[in-house]
Amino acid sequence: MLGLDRFDPMKRIICFDDFDRGFCGWTQLVGNYEHDLDSMLPGYAQHTQPQLSNVSHWDAGTHGSVDGTYALKVATRARAGAQNTAIKRLTFRKPGPIRLEFYFTFKPEATELVLSETDVRSWGFLYDLQQGDLGDRGGSGDRVMPHFRFLNATGGKHLQRWQYKDQTTEFKPLGTQGKTVTHYHLAPEGWKDLPGGEQKLCYNEIPTKVNWHYLRFDFDLRTMRALELQCNDRTYDVREAAPIVIPAMRNLWCMLNMVFFVETDVDKRAMLYIDSVCLSGEF
Amino acid sequence: MTMLRENQTAVVARNEWWADGDASEPYEAGWASEAMVFLRALDAQGEGGRAVVQVSPDGLRWVDEGTRFDAPDRGQVAFARVREFGQWLRVRMELPKGRRVKVLLTYNLKS
Numbered sequence: 225m226l227g228l229d230r231f232d233p234m235k236r237i238i239c240f241d242d243f244d245r246g247f248c249g250w251t252q253l254v255g256n257y258e259h260d261l262d263s264m265l266p267g268y269a270q271h272t273q274p275q276l277s278n279v280s281h282w283d284a285g286t287h288g289s290v291d292g293t294y295a296l297k298v299a300t301r302a303r304a305g306a307q308n309t310a311i312k313r314l315t316f317r318k319p320g321p322i323r324l325e326f327y328f329t330f331k332p333e334a335t336e337l338v339l340s341e342t343d344v345r346s347w348g349f350l351y352d353l354q355q356g357d358l359g360d361r362g363g364s365g366d367r368v369m370p371h372f373r374f375l376n377a378t379g380g381k382h383l384q385r386w387q388y389k390d391q392t393t394e395f396k397p398l399g400t401q402g403k404t405v406t407h408y409h410l411a412p413e414g415w416k417d418l419p420g421g422e423q424k425l426c427y428n429e430i431p432t433k434v435n436w437h438y439l440r441f442d443f444d445l446r447t448m449r450a451l452e453l454q455c456n457d458r459t460y461d462v463r464e465a466a467p468i469v470i471p472a473m474r475n476l477w478c479m480l481n482m483v484f485f486v487e488t489d490v491d492k493r494a495m496l497y498i499d500s501v502c503l504s505g506e507f
Numbered sequence: 508m509t510m511l512r513e514n515q516t517a518v519v520a521r522n523e524w525w526a527d528g529d530a531s532e533p534y535e536a537g538w539a540s541e542a543m544v545f546l547r548a549l550d551a552q553g554e555g556g557r558a559v560v561q562v563s564p565d566g567l568r569w570v571d572e573g574t575r576f577d578a579p580d581r582g583q584v585a586f587a588r589v590r591e592f593g594q595w596l597r598v599r600m601e602l603p604k605g606r607r608v609k610v611l612l613t614y615n616l617k618s
Contacts, residue, residue, distance in 0.1 A: 246513050254521075261522040261549070273517040275535045280594060282565035294538065301532060335567060493533075 227291055231325045232440065233504030238314070238322070242500040243276060244292035250274055250498075253311040253483060256406040258399025265396070267307065267408045274298050274310035279497055281334055281432035290327050290436050295497040300488045302333070305345075307410055309485040310498075315478040318507035319356065319445040322480075324349070326501040327436045330376070330486060333493035334431040341427050342380050345489035346387075347496045348373025350409070351443060352481035354472055367476060368448040369409055370467035372418075372441065374425070374455075377489055386421035386453065388465040389414050395470075409468060410485060418465060423458050436499055445480075513538055513618035519598075520612040522549060527556070530599035531612050533566040537594035539616035544598060545586045546612055548579040553606030560587060563595035575601075578608055 227242050241248035255268020277297035279287035289295040300306040316322070332343035349372060355365025371389040376382070392409040426435040442451040448469070450462040482503065488494035520531045536542065546558050560574040572592060578600065579585040589596070598612055 247515060252518065254518075264522070269522065272519060272532055273515075273534070275517075276513075276515075276538050277535050278537055278594075280535075280537075280565070282567060297535060299532070333567070 227500060228502065230290070230327070231502040233325065233502050234321065234323045234506045236505045236507050238503040238505050239312075240500070240502045241312070242292070243294045243296045243498065244289065247274070247276065247296070249312045250296055250310045251312070253309040256398055256404050258401060258404045263398050265406055265408050267410060268406075270301060270306055271308055272299070277497060279434060283334070284432050287434055290499040295499045298484055298486050298496040300486055300494045302488070302491055302493045304488060304490050305412065307485055307487045309410070309483050311481055311483045314480040314482075316445055316480040316505075317478075318505060321442060321444050321451070321506040323504045324441045324443070324482065324501070326439055327499040328439060328497060329434040329436050330494070330496045331431055331434055332488065332490070333495065335492055339429070340431045340492075342377035342382050343488065343490045343492050344376045344494040345378055345487040346373045346375045347484070347486040347494070349441065350483045350485070352479060352483065353445065353448065354476040354479040355448070357477040365472050366448065367470045367472050368467050369470070370443060370450050370465075371409065372453060372462075372465070373415065373485070374423075375415065379489070384422060384424050386418040386423065386455075386460065387415040388418055388462070389416065390466040390468055392468050392470065407470075412487070418460060418462065421460060423455060425456070434497070515539075515616045517614045517616060518611065519614055520610050522609065522611065524607050524609050525600045526607050527600060527602040527604070530561070530569075531597045533563065534596050534614060535566060535594055536596060536614070536616045538618055540590065541617050542589045542592060542596060543586055543615040544589055544596070544612075545584055545615070546579055546598065546610060547584045548581050548608050549611055550609035551579070551581040551607065553603065554580070556600065556602035556606050558585065559599045559601055560589055561597050561599050562592050563597070564593070566595045569597060569599070578602060578606070
């Protein structure tokens with residue numbers, strides 16, 4: 225298929241999403257609630273819909289994507305610490321190795337005529353997974369959420385390093401029916417540096433010039449452990465980077481959700497653009 | 508293979524209290540040739556005012572598109588049709604003092 229040749233997929237293509245073909249099932253991550261939207265945690269309430277962007281700027285017009293016009297855009301609000309996400313929800317049929325690959329770039333909103341390279345705090349990706357109901361432990365398996373982010377900057381310091389997270393926040397019950405809970409796994413606390421995970425990425429020279437980057441993440445759905453992370457010319461062994469593991473939930477068997485997220489460090493919108501995504505598996 | 512028209516429902520603001528001058532986040536939809544703008548009042552205080560559709564060359568600077576409609580009261584849905592809006596859309600509230608609307612703002616966009 226056109227465009228697939230820039231990926232290195234495993235044997236089976238689970239999905240190949242080029243945003244020149246539309247949203248391809250990527251949507252907004254709405255938080256859990258019961259009876260009243262006010263019960264949604266603030267971290268989720270701030271989320272908005274992802275957009276199909278042609279990556280245009282006030283000074284140079286349309287930039288376009290890797291091989292066409294459109295990319296998926298995730299944009300935060302213009303408030304320091306604000307986050308936003310995009311999600312695609314699948315289930316898996318074979319608990320084995322899977323590979324996530326995508327082309328991305330990130331930039332702050334070009335509201336100032338300065339370089340602004342430390343305005344985006346971080347961006348990243350995660351899986352939200354749950355073992356099958358007839359899994360190794362007879363249906364009492366785990367929900368597993370590997371999180372990785374590129375910590376670009378905090379407080380004006382250009383840190384540029386990979387991090388992972390192995391703990392979420394406490395669970396909070398919602399409503400009155402005893403069926404719905406929530407937790408904020410994207411909380412800013414709890415991120416750990418990936419050993420040797422410093423990496424300087426191409427940012428370019430003004431906030432309206434973008435360069436596309438490649439990322440690959442290998443994970444094993446059988447062992448529920450991360451295997452390897454590649455970003456451009458660097459490859460990291462991430463087998464020691466534990467995922468978040470929490471008890472299985474009653475309705476999430478074989479869940480395979482993919483999430484992209486972005487966070488701003490200043491009162492300015494941060495943008496994560498995804499040109500295309502390929503999810504493949506060894507089956 | 509026949510290509511169907513792209514068609515998206517975007518929930519741009521959800522459960523937010525808006526007062527005079529508040530506006531939705533910029534929404535980029537240059538691929539769309541038409542938009543239905545739905546504004547639902549989940550709750551409301553006071554009476555009167557209106558919602559104003561705005562467009563932008565860059566998502567940074569906004570001007571009135573010319574479409575405006577009465578701000579909905581609690582439980583109501585108001586809407587407007589917009590075409591040839593370029594690339595960016597937002598909705599800005601013009602409300603009298605003391606008037607607030609808790610909004611659910613939804614765009615239905617078609618290529």
